[in-house]
Amino acid sequence: MLWYKAWLETRSRFLTCLATLTIFCAVFVGHAQTLLRREWTADYNRLLFVSQQYIVIVWVLAVVLLGMGGIVREKATGTSSLTLSLPVCRNRLLMSRVGLGLFQAIALGIVPWTTIFLVSSLARMPISISQVAFYTTLLIAGGLSYFAMAILVSSSVEGEYTAPAVAFGLVLISAIAFDAWLRPFSLWRLVSGDYCIDRQTYLVSHFPWRGTLASISAAILMLLASMRIIQSREF
Amino acid sequence: MISPAILTHDLTKSYGPVPAVRDLNLAVQANRITAFLGQNGAGKSTTIKMLLGMVRPTRGEGTVLGKRIGDAEQNRRLRQNVAYVAENKPLYGYMTVEQTIRFASSFYPDWRTDSEKKLLHEYRLPLHQKVKTLSKGMRTKLALLLAFARRPELLILDEPSEGLDPVGIEHLLQLLVAEAAEGVTIFFSSHQIAEVERVADHVCILNAGRLALNASLDELRQSYRRIDFVFPSLPPEREFCIAGVEKIQTAGHQLSLFASRNADAVVERGHDLGAVSIEVAPVGLRDIFLETVKEN
Numbered sequence: 001m002l003w004y005k006a007w008l009e010t011r012s013r014f015l016t017c018l019a020t021l022t023i024f025c026a027v028f029v030g031h032a033q034t035l036l037r038r039e040w041t042a043d044y045n046r047l048l049f050v051s052q053q054y055i056v057i058v059w060v061l062a063v064v065l066l067g068m069g070g071i072v073r074e075k076a077t078g079t080s081s082l083t084l085s086l087p088v089c090r091n092r093l094l095m096s097r098v099g100l101g102l103f104q105a106i107a108l109g110i111v112p113w114t115t116i117f118l119v120s121s122l123a124r125m126p127i128s129i130s131q132v133a134f135y136t137t138l139l140i141a142g143g144l145s146y147f148a149m150a151i152l153v154s155s156s157v158e159g160e161y162t163a164p165a166v167a168f169g170l171v172l173i174s175a176i177a178f179d180a181w182l183r184p185f186s187l188w189r190l191v192s193g194d195y196c197i198d199r200q201t202y203l204v205s206h207f208p209w210r211g212t213l214a215s216i217s218a219a220i221l222m223l224l225a226s227m228r229i230i231q232s233r234e235f
Numbered sequence: 236m237i238s239p240a241i242l243t244h245d246l247t248k249s250y251g252p253v254p255a256v257r258d259l260n261l262a263v264q265a266n267r268i269t270a271f272l273g274q275n276g277a278g279k280s281t282t283i284k285m286l287l288g289m290v291r292p293t294r295g296e297g298t299v300l301g302k303r304i305g306d307a308e309q310n311r312r313l314r315q316n317v318a319y320v321a322e323n324k325p326l327y328g329y330m331t332v333e334q335t336i337r338f339a340s341s342f343y344p345d346w347r348t349d350s351e352k353k354l355l356h357e358y359r360l361p362l363h364q365k366v367k368t369l370s371k372g373m374r375t376k377l378a379l380l381l382a383f384a385r386r387p388e389l390l391i392l393d394e395p396s397e398g399l400d401p402v403g404i405e406h407l408l409q410l411l412v413a414e415a416a417e418g419v420t421i422f423f424s425s426h427q428i429a430e431v432e433r434v435a436d437h438v439c440i441l442n443a444g445r446l447a448l449n450a451s452l453d454e455l456r457q458s459y460r461r462i463d464f465v466f467p468s469l470p471p472e473r474e475f476c477i478a479g480v481e482k483i484q485t486a487g488h489q490l491s492l493f494a495s496r497n498a499d500a501v502v503e504r505g506h507d508l509g510a511v512s513i514e515v516a517p518v519g520l521r522d523i524f525l526e527t528v529k530e531n
């Protein structure tokens with residue numbers, strides 16, 4: 001039932017983000033197709049690459065938003081004493097949120113690209129499944145760090161509005177800072193496919209395994225840190 | 236002898252240099268209704284939070300239903316048998332009444348569906364209404380339903396009657412007595428002394444983080460007395476500094492005493508000193524509470 005509680009807490013945020021992403025993808029790709037000729041394959045692939053840039057923006061904002069909540073926020077809203085009086089250990093409380101959040105993050109990654117795939121197929125400008133899988137995997141696996149960061153912030157920062165402000169601030173600052181001084185290590189560029197797209201064909205040249213694994217490792221470390229923080233916190 | 240439901244040994248909690256609870260040695264006997272009294276900020280809520288593992292003690296230890304409060308796993312298991320209703324009656328505003336009940340019931344295998352239905356009917360709770368739209372009284376009723384229906388061994392209530400109308404309060408008090416009769420230990424804090432006097436078997440008064448009084452209500456009623464003397468001349472105040480005399484006040488030829496015990500010895504002393512009038516009156520819990528927190 002902790003999953004059910006987490007679902008009730010996040011469903012409006014999740015469904016809003018899912019609808020926004022899906023509608024945006026369908027409209028953007030559908031409209032852009034009308035401006036292109038079928039033989040402009042490279043341009044269409046470029047359009048898909050641009051779509052990924054926009055999807056990344058909305059997806060990152062969505063997963064950060066979905067990572068907010070939990071018992072630290074409940075302390076601010078006054079319900080933490082009810083949650084903590086349940087015969088459930090704190091790690092289980094956290095893991096139910098993380099589990100559902102991951103599921104939602106995956107859905108938010110898969111559904112927009114499935115929409116693009118279907119819209120493209122209907123418009124007779126099909127794209128390869130491998131291209132869809134590439135963008136989706138990159139988004140979900142590479143972008144997990146954003147979700148884990150949101151969980152870490154929501155486990156550390158009190159206040160109903162302070163935690164989202166800090167989390168969004170961190171996303172913005174890290175994107176700017178890495179882009180300016182540490183571009184080869186920019187998570188944003190990794191997730192958007194910037195490092196592994198052939199600039200001639202706009203098709204994937206290779207999958208950035210090292211960057212993705214580094215992002216997943218960082219996400220695991222942040223989730224472990226969140227567990228430790230939640231264990232040691234007082235309510 | 237039944238072991239205490241709650242037992243603490245030198246339980247202490249400080250927030251930085253500020254002590255919230257100091258060297259608390261508390262023993263709450265099982266199958267009784269124990270009232271936990273104290274002024275605002277006396278440390279009642281902090282004590283309860285320490286018992287339920289929400290706050291870590293700075294020093295000392297304690298057990299609830301025989302399980303150590305400082306051990307996370309033991310604390311989780313003790314919460315299986317403890318129902319807690321916090322002061323502000325926290326509930327998830329985004330759930331409906333029905334969802335809240337289904338959610339809470341899933342954690343307790345002994346959930347009493349009959350009690351749930353009975354209380355739902357008595358409290359007239361709207362099943363499909365969102366909790367955030369309920370009145371304060373209705374929220375209190377829902378919180379109480381969740382606590383009573385889970386078949387706890389120990390019921391910890393923080394200001395349980397807050398927000399209830401007189402009918403609701405009466406119903407709650409009857410419910411507390413009925414639960415205690417079924418063997419449930421009840422530990423509750425309240426500022427409503429009249430309610431405490433009606434249902435409590437035992438009273439603990441916390442003052443500035445310390446346990447200032449710990450006795451059964453019967454003992455308090457038997458031992459506490461207010462004694463008024465009238466003397467022909469100025470009263471000999473110093474002669475009454477004997478064990479059990481908590482407070483002495485003089486006004487002209489009158490002398491008033493507040494005694495926690497030894498009332499007979501005090502009266503005899505008054506006789507010996509030539510008092511022309513002696514009046515001995517029992518003291519209510521309200522006065523005992525006020526004198527205890529003032530005294531400390």
